[in-house]
Amino acid sequence: xxxxxxxDSRHEADLFARRAVVAFLMIVLALGVLGARxxxxxxxxxxxxxxxxxxxxxxxxPLAPARGLIYDRNGxxxxxxxxAFRLEVIPEQVDDxxxxxxxxxxxxxxxxxxxxxxxxxxxGKRSYQSVPLRLKLGEEExxxxxxxxxxxxxxxxVPYLTRYYPRGHAFGHLVGYVGRIDxxxxxxxxxxxxxxxxHAGKTGIERAYEDLLHGEPGYELVEVNxxxxxxxxxxxxxxxxxxxxxxxxxxxxxxxxxxxxxxxxGGSVAMDPRNGEVLAMVSAPSFDPNLFVNGISRIDxxxxxxxxxxxxxxxxxxxxxxxxxxxxxxxxAAGLELGxxxxxxxxxxxxxxxxxxxxxxxxxxxxxxxxxxxxxxSIAQSVNSxxxxxxxxxxxxxxxxxxxxxxxxxxxxIDLIGEATGVLPSREWKRARMNQxxxxxxxxxxxxxxxxWVVTPLQLAQGVSTLAARGVRHPPHLLRAVQNGVGEAPVPxxxxxxxxxxxxxxxxxxxxHEGMIAxxxxxxxxxxxxxxxxxxxxxxxxxxxxxxxRTTEAWTHISQVPIERHxxxxxxxxxxxxxxxxxVVALEAGRGGGRDAAPIARQMxxxxxxxxxxxxxxxxxxxxxxx
Amino acid sequence: MNASALxxxxxxxxxxxxxxxxxxxxxxxxVLLAAIGLATQYSASDLxxxxxxxxxxxxxxxxxxxxxxxxxxxxxxxxxxxxxxxGSVGLLLLVELLGEGRGAHRWLDLxxxxxxxxxxVKLSMPMMVAWYLSQRPLPPGWGALIVxxxxxxxxxxxxxHQPDLGTALLIVAAGLFVVFLAGMAWWRIGLIVGxxxxxxxxxxxxxxxxxxxxxxxxxxxxxxxxxxxxxxIQSKIAVGSGGMxxxxxxxxxxxxxxxxPEHTTDFILSVFAEEWGLVxxxxxxxxxxxxxxxxxxIAANAKDTYSRLLAGALGLSFFVxxxxxxxxxxxxxxVVGVPLPLMSYGGTSAVSILAGFGVLMSIHAHRRRVxx
Numbered sequence: 001x002x003x004x005x006x007x008d009s010r011h012e013a014d015l016f017a018r019r020a021v022v023a024f025l026m027i028v029l030a031l032g033v034l035g036a037r038x039x040x041x042x043x044x045x046x047x048x049x050x051x052x053x054x055x056x057x058x059x060x061x062p063l064a065p066a067r068g069l070i071y072d073r074n075g076x077x078x079x080x081x082x083x084a085f086r087l088e089v090i091p092e093q094v095d096d097x098x099x100x101x102x103x104x105x106x107x108x109x110x111x112x113x114x115x116x117x118x119x120x121x122x123x124g125k126r127s128y129q130s131v132p133l134r135l136k137l138g139e140e141e142x143x144x145x146x147x148x149x150x151x152x153x154x155x156x157x158v159p160y161l162t163r164y165y166p167r168g169h170a171f172g173h174l175v176g177y178v179g180r181i182d183x184x185x186x187x188x189x190x191x192x193x194x195x196x197x198x199h200a201g202k203t204g205i206e207r208a209y210e211d212l213l214h215g216e217p218g219y220e221l222v223e224v225n226x227x228x229x230x231x232x233x234x235x236x237x238x239x240x241x242x243x244x245x246x247x248x249x250x251x252x253x254x255x256x257x258x259x260x261x262x263x264x265x266g267g268s269v270a271m272d273p274r275n276g277e278v279l280a281m282v283s284a285p286s287f288d289p290n291l292f293v294n295g296i297s298r299i300d301x302x303x304x305x306x307x308x309x310x311x312x313x314x315x316x317x318x319x320x321x322x323x324x325x326x327x328x329x330x331x332x333a334a335g336l337e338l339g340x341x342x343x344x345x346x347x348x349x350x351x352x353x354x355x356x357x358x359x360x361x362x363x364x365x366x367x368x369x370x371x372x373x374x375x376x377x378s379i380a381q382s383v384n385s386x387x388x389x390x391x392x393x394x395x396x397x398x399x400x401x402x403x404x405x406x407x408x409x410x411x412x413x414i415d416l417i418g419e420a421t422g423v424l425p426s427r428e429w430k431r432a433r434m435n436q437x438x439x440x441x442x443x444x445x446x447x448x449x450x451x452x453w454v455v456t457p458l459q460l461a462q463g464v465s466t467l468a469a470r471g472v473r474h475p476p477h478l479l480r481a482v483q484n485g486v487g488e489a490p491v492p493x494x495x496x497x498x499x500x501x502x503x504x505x506x507x508x509x510x511x512x513h514e515g516m517i518a519x520x521x522x523x524x525x526x527x528x529x530x531x532x533x534x535x536x537x538x539x540x541x542x543x544x545x546x547x548x549x550r551t552t553e554a555w556t557h558i559s560q561v562p563i564e565r566h567x568x569x570x571x572x573x574x575x576x577x578x579x580x581x582x583x584v585v586a587l588e589a590g591r592g593g594g595r596d597a598a599p600i601a602r603q604m605x606x607x608x609x610x611x612x613x614x615x616x617x618x619x620x621x622x623x624x625x626x627x
Numbered sequence: 628m629n630a631s632a633l634x635x636x637x638x639x640x641x642x643x644x645x646x647x648x649x650x651x652x653x654x655x656x657x658v659l660l661a662a663i664g665l666a667t668q669y670s671a672s673d674l675x676x677x678x679x680x681x682x683x684x685x686x687x688x689x690x691x692x693x694x695x696x697x698x699x700x701x702x703x704x705x706x707x708x709x710x711x712x713x714g715s716v717g718l719l720l721l722v723e724l725l726g727e728g729r730g731a732h733r734w735l736d737l738x739x740x741x742x743x744x745x746x747x748v749k750l751s752m753p754m755m756v757a758w759y760l761s762q763r764p765l766p767p768g769w770g771a772l773i774v775x776x777x778x779x780x781x782x783x784x785x786x787x788h789q790p791d792l793g794t795a796l797l798i799v800a801a802g803l804f805v806v807f808l809a810g811m812a813w814w815r816i817g818l819i820v821g822x823x824x825x826x827x828x829x830x831x832x833x834x835x836x837x838x839x840x841x842x843x844x845x846x847x848x849x850x851x852x853x854x855x856x857x858x859x860i861q862s863k864i865a866v867g868s869g870g871m872x873x874x875x876x877x878x879x880x881x882x883x884x885x886x887x888p889e890h891t892t893d894f895i896l897s898v899f900a901e902e903w904g905l906v907x908x909x910x911x912x913x914x915x916x917x918x919x920x921x922x923x924x925i926a927a928n929a930k931d932t933y934s935r936l937l938a939g940a941l942g943l944s945f946f947v948x949x950x951x952x953x954x955x956x957x958x959x960x961x962v963v964g965v966p967l968p969l970m971s972y973g974g975t976s977a978v979s980i981l982a983g984f985g986v987l988m989s990i991h992a993h994r995r996r997v998x999x
Binding site: 033042056223224 | 861932943
């Protein structure tokens with residue numbers, strides 16, 4: 001059928017108009033829903049999205065503060081910051097990390113250590129944070145990298161400040177060193193303060209005063225694009241540099257001591273008896289702290305560990321020595337102060353001492369004995385019998401109680417970490433340590449600084465300083481003044497109060513003092529030649545302790561080489577009547593305290609003399625009220 | 628100059644003034660929209676003058692095409708319609724054979740110009756449906772609807788196969804609008820919508836995996852914030868951070884710092900919303916509503932059924948672009964590659980939309996004379 005139904009135009013137009021109205025209403029409704037949705041996003045949720053927009057574009061970059069400098073008491077620089085360049089990698093921008101590392105290895109050279117450290121550091125960081133790969137790039141390495149730069153997306157050469165120790169070996173133990181922050185450091189340090197820092201103090205002053213040296217970090221708010229590429233700095237709060245430290249040590253004395261040891265194992269401490277300021281703290285042999293700053297290589301580290309001289313051991317702080325005869329002036333002090341001896345009492349030395357009722361004899365140094373000696377002579381000639389009997393009469397309880405007043409058997413509290421405690425022999429100590437009773441024979445040998453006795457050079461220096469200061473003990477310390485900012489005057493560090501005086505009767509002190517002067521200046525003294533040509537009177541005491549028992553095979557063998565036989569010590573102070581310096585030297589192998597240890601002390605005293613006449617580079621305000 | 632030429636000129640100018648060929652209200656709205664689009668474009672391209680100029684040239688080309696088409700009477704357009712339809716479907720087949728494009732075959736390179744035949748179909752298919760229905764009694768019966776379904780399905784299927792599901796859906800929508808405006812009975816609409824809804828789970832299986840992911844991302848963009856969810860999240864952040872009054876022109880950090888992908892093309896509205904805030908968005912939506920409403924008014928006053936159906940379908944298609952793009956920006960609809968008309972950067976879209984408005988202008992010029 002071809003015929004079409006009749007078209008009704010009017011009806012069609014009306015139908016269309018109705019449909020158009022319906023359509024338009026639906027459109028308005030739909031656009032209304034859309035508008036409502038925009039209202040919801042832009043008004044109701046505005047703050048949330050605004051925050052997310054800022055979080056998108058603003059990156060907070062921590063700025064590491066410059067580490068404080070370290071000076072000696074005269075303003076000699078011991079630790080500084082120098083500009084260097086390092087290679088940094090942003091892992092996020094690297095497509096193929098193994099290939100990149102292999103490429104860099106060929107181009108500028110990477111050690112396995114570098115790669116291992118890099119991988120370890122990477123784990124602790126976000127993928128868009130840059131991770132140092134190689135520190136201390138040389139000029140040639142930078143040039144080689146720049147030429148091949150296009151091959152290494154996500155890698156950059158970044159300038160930074162690195163720690164440098166201009167005095168190297170001499171202050172290896174004392175000043176210590178900084179190293180890259182490791183997992184252990186992260187537990188100890190405040191993560192927020194160290195967000196931008198790569199290094200922290202590991203040993204010595206660098207570790208002990210980390211808090212002062214580090215400074216406060218600043219930050220930068222950086223606008224970044226979607227690739228996290230920084231476009232501009234929105235806000236910057238500059239970091240506050242760390243404080244500069246002025247130590248009590250005198251670099252001249254320190255270096256003289258280091259030279260005098262000539263790598264023979266031993267330790268030495270010089271102190272100012274008037275105030276406890278440590279003037280030198282020598283441990284030989286030493287190491288170059290600069291090796292550690294940017295990560296020590298395996299080979300260097302192994303050679304330090306395997307070296308027979310154990311250069312990593314800080315002998316001044318942790319070296320443990322039998323004090324031997326250097327303990328005698330302290331025992332004498334106990335005898336005098338506790339009323340068991342008067343200075344003029346004469347004690348017979350027959351060459352051998354016997355505990356009443358016992359058969360075993362305790363020998364003098366000189367066969368046949370020294371005859372009848374008073375206190376001064378007992379010190380000057382180091383008469384063992386005098387001290388055997390005195391110790392026996394004192395008994396161990398009174399002996400250790402009294403010697404504790406000089407600080408033996410306890411940490412000195414110096415401002416360094418890891419100080420050894422030493423051993424002050426006592427009944428309680430032996431019970432706790434060995435669970436054994438005390439025997440009288442042990443008291444006798446304790447009187448000449450043998451047996452269980454252990455002291456560190458620092459403890460002995462504190463003891464002899466106490467003697468030098470007529471019985472007033474000033475605990476040793478290393479920090480003299482702190483400078484808060486460039487151009488500001490260094491502020492002295494408040495000093496600890498001294499301990500109560502050891503001596504109640506100045507005559508007791510005078511007798512010991514006289515004995516120690518006789519050691520160096522008397523005709524029979526054990527360090528007779530030491531004071532030659534020195535402008536001040538030196539008071540001192542030698543000590544020689546046997547390293548090996550006479551009954552062992554080793555003794556027989558070692559006796560062929562006399563220098564290996566003994567640990568030798570020397571303690572002294574000068575000027576005798578108004579002591580301004582006290583020195584202790586411990587040498588692990590030597591012929592005798594007077595022959596081998598005392599000359600080291602003399603060289604340090606000579607260096608000290610220079611400081612007495614030369615003005616310091618940076619005059620520091622006096623830390624003592626004028627006397 | 629002879630008198631007859633002068634007379635002719637006087638006649639022509641009088642005609643233009645008394646009975647303008649172009650609807651000035653619609654034209655004004657389009658010019659305003661294009662100006663806003665260019666300003667946003669210039670900002671979103673980070674003040675890249677070349678890009679704004681390119682877009683301006685395309686808009687000018689589209690405007691010329693608009694004026695040219697407005698001079699063609701609807702009756703002529705109607706006569707051309709079957710050929711235009713056959714030609715555009717032929718081009719789609721050509722694309723199928725030798726098209727180019729990233730991942731999908733959408734583009735046809737004619738040597739001097741590259742364009743997407745699917746854009747042409749957006750215009751020719753509703754014309755064809757209007758042409759067919761205008762020869763049938765209305766409202767259409769089942770027989771007519773089956774023919775219309777075939778007319779829609781052939782080009783839509785080819786476009787979907789490119790694959791460009793977004794455009795295919797727009798084409799389907801444009802065809803359906805013609806049927807709807809032709810007065811298709813509500814019960815028939817209900818029946819078809821019901822069966823489509825029932826068939827949706829089946830259709831899910833025919834979607835590409837990337838298309839399914841886009842739908843999934845809409846429901847939970849944070850499940851893959853750096854991958855597929857990135858677009859939606861960053862768009863919402865841009866819009867939301869704009870607030871009530873916006874950050875100001877060229878202050879869109881989301882766009883300038885390149886967090887927002889496609890910020891000059893499909894996501895231009897995010898930039899606009901970030902810079903001009905809710906106030907700007909509502910004014911823009913009002914402008915779009917005016918253009919659509921004006922198109923429907925032109926349709927209602929058209930002279931014959933063909934013109935009416937075609938004009939109405941063009942207006943409604945325009946709306947679909949706006950709602951699909953806006954819904955995507957606001958995180959209401961999945962991410963489909965539908966540009967925002969006259970705002971997004973892109974030549975084919977601008978030209979085809981302005982050509983569509985040329986048809987509307989022609990219909991307006993030949994509108995029904997209502998007796999006073």
